[in-house]
Structures are given as structure tokens and as C-alpha cells.
Amino acid sequence: MEAPVTVAVLSGGVGAARLLRGVQQVVAPEAIAAIVNTGDDVILHGLHISPDIDTIIYTLADAVNPETGWGLAGETWQAMSMVERYGGVSWFNLGDRDLGTHLYRTHRLGEGATLTEVTGEIARAWGLGVNIVPMSDDRVQTRVTVPDDGEIGFQEYFVERRHGVPVSAVRFAGAEAAALSPAAASSLATADVVIVAPSNPLVSIAPLLAVPGLRDAVVARRATTVAVSPIVGGKAIKGPAEELLRGLGHEASAVGVATMYRDIASVLVIDQVDAEYAADIEAIGMRCIVTDTIMSSPGVSASLARHCLDAVSA
């Protein structure tokens, strides 16, 4: 991109973080807003944990654990080993440095700061130029229904049960009463381009779309909104998207993704291994761009970002 553009990226965790790492190579970081899912947020041990926000911040700060894609590199685990000694809740593993982030966030929220304010403070402390914006300052909780246990919190499903159980329903508790964060609303209204990151459509992007006003804002600017398929070769790059899509009656393919996103985005970017689906996607009513979407290096991320911007830029 040579022309200055502003970009809003609807973001989950790891996949979005990797795409954002590419976008900030192509666009001035200050011109980027990551509008981040907070349906995964969990209060544990009294601490407010925002997994997707932290994954994005740590990734953009080049501080993320490269092996997991989340958490901090060079992390230590002293606090959790004590929790284990006490027989406490240890399925959600919190590194010592990562804990510092949750301590700070919880303290500031307790002082009355909004999640948007705290997130901005944390991002700036890491030297980020990208604006990291929670979808809402209100609490939205992604909850899933699983066999035996009924409805449980997202982290109980995703981490405690290692997304190894079938899901029969997903809902976003509190979403209908939540307000779109002012920074997110502003960004969606003014950005030149909106990108739907290759995050899980059902548990990362859907909670964003469930916040009143967000879906409408994106639908209204469908022509300049581009989505990247998180499904490659019928599988998710990471996480349970494939099982969730199938379990909830969707097709676990790039075509299935197109069916879900056709109303909000005019373009779907798919991986080369799915090139055969391009015609089907165009038939559904989305332009289809085929490229390398597996962001195994910053160079691939940057190239993918460029494809996204070129697809919908004037």
C-alpha cells in the first residue's frame, strides 16, 4: 500500500495477532485498530484475564511465546506451582510475568478505569503503536453447551477440557446489553478498510458481531470489508473451529466460511490449497482471492495483509 489507509481488524487471538503483525508492516501502526473479542475474558483467582487482548499485545511486542502463540516467551511458573501445592484451580496456567498484566488490569478496573483505557495503557507500555480496542467495556461471556456439564464458560471448554468435547450451542451472555466501545465504533465508522481476521467464526468473530451495532456497522460497509478464511483444507490452523463448525451445522470449509461472512464482507481471502473452492465462493456472492494464508513467518503475514488491503482499497 502506498496510499495512507486506516484499518480496523475484527480480531480473536492467535490468528488475528499474526495477521496484525503483517498489517503493521504495511500500514502505519497508529492507523490500525484491532477490535478484539472479549467474550473469552475470564475472572479467575479474582483476576480479570483478557486472553485475546494479551495474545495480540504480546505478539505485536515480539514478546509472545513462539511455541504456543500465546503467553510470554521466557515465562516462569512459580505462582501456579504454589496454587498446585494448595490443590487450587490450575487448569488455566498463568505465567508469572503474564500474572503481572492481570494484576495491573484488575487493579485499574477496580479503580474505575474502563477496559479500553487499561488495554491502551498496557499496549503503550509494550511500545505498541497499534490501537488495541476491546469490543466492549461491558462484560460479555461466551458460554458453550457441552454433554454432561450443560452450559459452561468458554475457558472451561477451551482450556480445561482442551476443546475435546462436542458443543451443541454457543451464546454470548451479556452481549445484548453490552455497548460497543466508543473507540471500536469510531474505528468502524472511519477506517478505510475492515479486515475480518482468520479467527474462529463461531467463538471469536461471532461475539464481536453480537455486540449491538457492530454487525450493522460492518454490513453497512461491506464493500470495503474483507475476511480471511480461518479454515484451510477443511481444517482450522489452530483451535477447534473445524469441530465447532461441524457440530453446529456449518460446513467446515472455505465455502462454509463464505456462507457465514457473505453479508458482512465483500471479499474472502482463502488459501491456495482451497483454490478449487474459489468459483463456489464467487457464486455465493463474495469476491475470492487465493493466496498463502498460513502465517508461518512475518513475511507471509505482511503479504497476506497486503492482499487484504489491495482487495478492497479504492
Add this chain to the structure above:
Amino acid sequence: MEAPVTVAVLSGGVGAARLLRGVQQVVAPEAIAAIVNTGDDVILHGLHISPDIDTIIYTLADAVNPETGWGLAGETWQAMSMVERYGGVSWFNLGDRDLGTHLYRTHRLGEGATLTEVTGEIARAWGLGVNIVPMSDDRVQTRVTVPDDGEIGFQEYFVERRHGVPVSAVRFAGAEAAALSPAAASSLATADVVIVAPSNPLVSIAPLLAVPGLRDAVVARRATTVAVSPIVGGKAIKGPAEELLRGLGHEASAVGVATMYRDIASVLVIDQVDAEYAADIEAIGMRCIVTDTIMSSPGVSASLARHCLDAVSA
């Protein structure tokens, strides 16, 4: 002591912990109840921190940092270094392993456990036989009035301002509505001996006495209650007792301590350097025992404990 006895120890932090280390050498640990001040408890970063309880548990578990007398030996500080990076509240330094204790406590309290229950769980996880009993399961907050800032929390005075400012008043917010913990009440009713540990009379022992029923229970059994003076040679072994006593109109000496404790204890144990005060203390109406009270080793602690028990045992 050859005869089996049960002992209740009114406890602050470091001084009480060192005495308890001696008592458990002389009496079966299961026969000891430490009734611990919780007026110092603070909620910070969303976590419930109980400094005196933790100091006692870590000390009796031989896990305490020997240089400070509180906190854990071999501690790391990764979480707090992150809080500092964010410009957060870092004056109350929390080690990573210590944080695990606060995470566990906060989680269990959030589940509805009482502080007594959680404290017992933590103590047992450290292999302690001694019963560690909070004075109350209700929140009591020691608050002090200092120049310029007015009334502040105890930790803001003790840690943030390093007890370097004069105190014009102390109160125990919530004490009048707090219930003595059932375990503390039971122990005070049935113990053969009560020991008032060499803790700060005004901010460690006074909050205990402010919980309705505790003072009366001790007064009723004054004959079998013995106190150890925390003032030696006109100074506190540790902490701001000397300044506090003077500032609030008390005499900073073993005689001043006797004046404060004459109604609750029949015996005061003082250090050899204060032997000259023995007659004055007896004149006030307490028996006076002179021995080595500076617990620089477990052996001194055990000897001091034996003196306490002998003084009031049948």
C-alpha cells in the same frame, strides 16, 4: 513442659511467628492455636492478602525468607516487575510464589469459603500441625491517621510510607461488627495457657482485642495468660512499635507494655536488658519474668516458650 497442655497465642506477624516456632518445640503442634491479627489484611490487585497469617505459616514451614522474616525464601519477582513496567502499584512487593498463596486464597473466598477454612487449607498444604486461626472471618481494617493524608490503610502506612510518618490515631474499621471466629473462641475457652506474643501492642494485638468477645475471654482467664514484651531496651525488635507507642501517648518501655496488658495477662515476660523494670512491673500488678526474649535462633524461641508456659501452668 512435661504435662500435655493446649496453648492459644494471640499473634501478629514476625515476632509471633518466631515465638510460635518455639512453642511448637515444647508443645505438640496440634495443641497450639495461633489466633492471628487480620487487621493488616489488604485487597490489592483484586487479591486478598493476609500478611500476618502468611508470615506465620511460612515461618512454621521453614520456608520464610530468613533475611526479612516475612515472604518466602528463594522468591522470584517476575510478576511485580511487569506491574512496574505498566506503572502500576508496586509498593507492596509480592513475590511470584507468594502470589500463588494469594491467588488460592482469593479464589476460595470467592467460592464462599471462610478465611478460617482457607487458612487451614493453606497451613495443611505446608504440612503444619499448628492451627492457624484468623481472629475473625469478617473484614476488619486497621486504619491510621497520619499528617497530610488523613486516615489511610495500615499497609499504606507500614509498607508504602515505611512507617516513617507519625501516627495520631489508630482504629479498627469493622471490628465492632465482626464476629470472633468460632475456632478462636473455642481455643480461648479451652486452652490451658494463653500467650500474648511479642507483637506490636497497638496495631497487632489491639485489633485482636477489638473483636467483640476476645478481650473479655482473655480478661476472664487472666491468671493463665502471659504476655511477652515486644519492647526491649526501649525499642521494638522490629517495626514501628516504639514510635507508635510514644506518638499515641504510651511509654515505650516494658513498663508501658505492662500498663497496657495488666488487665488481660497476669505475667509479663521481659528481656534481661530490662531487668531493672521488674519491680515497677510487679508494682503495676503483673508478675514479671526476666529472660532472653530476642529470638535470634530456634533455641531461644523454645526457651522463651518454655518460660511462658511454666509461668502460668498449674
